[in-house]
Amino acid sequence: xxxxxxxxxxxxxxxxxVGSARSALFNWLYARHMGGTMVLRVEDTDVSKxxxxxxxxxLEPLQWLGIDWDEGPYFQSDRIDSHKAAxxxxxxxxxxxxxxxxxxxxxxxxxxxKLSPGYYGWSRDREVAPGPGVxxxxxxxxxxxxxxxxxxxxxxxxxxETIEDFVISRGDGSPTFLIANAVDDHEMAIxxxxxxxxxxxxxxxxxxxxxxLGYGEPPTYAHLPxxxxxxxxxxxxxxxxxxxxxxxxxxxxxxAMVNALAxxxxxxxxxxxxxxxxxxxxxxxxEAVNKSAAFFDIKKLNHINAExxxxxxxxxxxxxxxxxxxxxxxxxxxxxxRAEVVEALAPEIQQRIVNLSEAPTWVSWLFVxxxxxxDEKSWNKAMVKGRAAGRVLDEVIAALDDxxxxxxxxxxxxxMGVGNRLSEEFEVRVMSQxxxxxxxxxxxxxxxxxxxxxxxGREATLxxxxxxxxxxxx
RNA sequence: GCCCCCUUCGUCCAGUGGCCUAGGACGCCGGCCUUUCACGCCGGUAACACGGGUUCGAAUCCCGUAGGGGGUGCCA
Numbered sequence: 001x002x003x004x005x006x007x008x009x010x011x012x013x014x015x016x017x018v019g020s021a022r023s024a025l026f027n028w029l030y031a032r033h034m035g036g037t038m039v040l041r042v043e044d045t046d047v048s049k050x051x052x053x054x055x056x057x058x059l060e061p062l063q064w065l066g067i068d069w070d071e072g073p074y075f076q077s078d079r080i081d082s083h084k085a086a087x088x089x090x091x092x093x094x095x096x097x098x099x100x101x102x103x104x105x106x107x108x109x110x111x112x113x114k115l116s117p118g119y120y121g122w123s124r125d126r127e128v129a130p131g132p133g134v135x136x137x138x139x140x141x142x143x144x145x146x147x148x149x150x151x152x153x154x155x156x157x158x159x160x161e162t163i164e165d166f167v168i169s170r171g172d173g174s175p176t177f178l179i180a181n182a183v184d185d186h187e188m189a190i191x192x193x194x195x196x197x198x199x200x201x202x203x204x205x206x207x208x209x210x211x212x213l214g215y216g217e218p219p220t221y222a223h224l225p226x227x228x229x230x231x232x233x234x235x236x237x238x239x240x241x242x243x244x245x246x247x248x249x250x251x252x253x254x255x256a257m258v259n260a261l262a263x264x265x266x267x268x269x270x271x272x273x274x275x276x277x278x279x280x281x282x283x284x285x286x287e288a289v290n291k292s293a294a295f296f297d298i299k300k301l302n303h304i305n306a307e308x309x310x311x312x313x314x315x316x317x318x319x320x321x322x323x324x325x326x327x328x329x330x331x332x333x334x335x336x337x338r339a340e341v342v343e344a345l346a347p348e349i350q351q352r353i354v355n356l357s358e359a360p361t362w363v364s365w366l367f368v369x370x371x372x373x374x375d376e377k378s379w380n381k382a383m384v385k386g387r388a389a390g391r392v393l394d395e396v397i398a399a400l401d402d403x404x405x406x407x408x409x410x411x412x413x414x415x416m417g418v419g420n421r422l423s424e425e426f427e428v429r430v431m432s433q434x435x436x437x438x439x440x441x442x443x444x445x446x447x448x449x450x451x452x453x454x455x456x457g458r459e460a461t462l463x464x465x466x467x468x469x470x471x472x473x474x
Numbered sequence: 475g476c477c478c479c480c481u482u483c484g485u486c487c488a489g490u491g492g493c494c495u496a497g498g499a500c501g502c503c504g505g506c507c508u509u510u511c512a513c514g515c516c517g518g519u520a521a522c523a524c525g526g527g528u529u530c531g532a533a534u535c536c537c538g539u540a541g542g543g544g545g546u547g548c549c550a
Contacts, residue, residue, distance in 0.1 A: 010550090011550045013550090043550060045550080103547075116476050156478070162476075169548085197478095201478060201546075233544095260486095263487065263499090265486095267486080267488060267499095271497075271498045272499095273487075274499090290487080292479095292480050294486065352513080362511095382510090416509075430509095433509050445511035
């Protein structure tokens with residue numbers, strides 16, 4: 001068997017859809033697994049959307065995912081002459097004909113004939129002359145069956161009676177994607193067409209054109225299960241978060257995204273889900289792709305992303321997180337940010353976040369001059385309801401005054417010592433960490449306190465403790 | 475309406491006639507660890523849509539039913 005040639009053929013809609021990304025990935029996995037060729041073809045037959053902006057919106061996310069291609073991008077709009085030639089040939093051969101009926105007229109005719117809505121070859125013998133508004137329709141066979149030998153779906157039969165005389169050239173003379181598909185797949189010697197199940201219905205039409213054009217053996221088809229939302233509906237631009245770029249912005253790692261996408265409609269035989277891309281390439285086969293639609297579950301993506309983040313080495317993590325740390329939305333001025341401090345804290349942050357954009361909240365206390373806003377719940381729990389919070393702060397301030405501040409362990413001993421002493425005094429457990437944490441970080445949840453205090457240093461820590469003590473009053 | 479496709483835990487995947495009293499992962503619940511939040515570890519919950527066949531034997535094969543989805547454009 002020759003090395004396969006596959007193609008990813010997105011329409012330039014202005015962004016890359018998660019579903020398209022999954023299709024691209026499966027094409028890519030198959031090509032790489034088989035040592036084949038990946039062709040990229042932009043299907044811009046409709047309007048002229050071939051602006052650099054629209055094209056980049058597709059290509060950039062692909063590159064981000066690590067999906068590369070060996071040929072292209074080709075543009076269908078550049079190949080319009082070939083498509084037109086094919087249309088002319090079909091007309092000349094009597095396999096297609098012109099039609100000047102509008103959509104309304106077609107509907108009226110089917111209603112009049114008491115048939116379900118559709119086109120029933122009304123213009124087959126009308127000898128319509130070419131001209132503006134005149135389309136070309138393929139003369140679909142009245143009898144027989146087209147069989148699609150789909151790698152994932154098996155044998156799919158479509159009776160020719162159910163295929164209407166579909167349009168292959170629009171009223172303005174531009175060819176439709178059906179004819180462009182047949183012509184391009186043929187001329188680009190595509191051996192495997194791997195795409196979403198939503199295109200299964202068009203396959204018989206393209207195969208009919210393929211045959212009418214005398215192209216011989218059609219490519220092998222593989223229709224992937226659809227990606228759906230919680231309501232089990234096809235992922236849609238309007239309702240669902242489908243733009244890959246949004247996931248990029250939120251701080252999902254490409255490795256995690258690609259790993260998660262690979263797990264929708266396919267699974268490795270050994271059941272190891274999180275693994276390097278190369279292993280997925282090695283294990284991937286089209287035959288193992290399943291047939292049923294898959295819900296794109298953000299929870300699973302989150303878990304996978306969290307795993308990849310935890311596995312990052314601190315330097316790399318710091319690098320990746322920098323854009324979020326210095327963004328305008330960050331709780332401190334970009335100039336106050338210090339990467340080496342974050343790197344020191346990296347492992348602590350890494351085990352607490354699901355995506356990179358969450359990183360700043362874990363160090364929101366770090367690069368600001370003082371705590372301006374205490375989390376209300378935290379303050380209430382630790383200071384107001386907390387036992388002897390005022391005493392704890394007083395004594396910790398006193399204890400820390402003498403502390404050398406160079407070692408988390410010493411700080412821990414000092415703060416915990418206060419808690420233990422007060423516990424004895426009041427004969428009830430007094431937690432010293434909570435009030436100190438809230439005073440220093442403004443929140444009851446966070447990275448290990450002793451480390452935080454060490455990083456902050458003596459002056460800032462004492463200042464914050466005193467500020468909180470004053471705020472507490474009493 | 476018509477055409478096409480699909481149907482294993484809530485979700486994703488494994489399972490291709492006996493290894494299945496159905497396995498893994500996410501989620502959820504419980505526990506351990508812990509003077510924060512997490513991480514980690516341990517345990518639990520939970521499914522072969524239904525009905526008929528075929529077979530010594532069916533989640534796996536066949537038929538039917540039901541449910542879900544996709545398509546039905548001079549979009550792709």
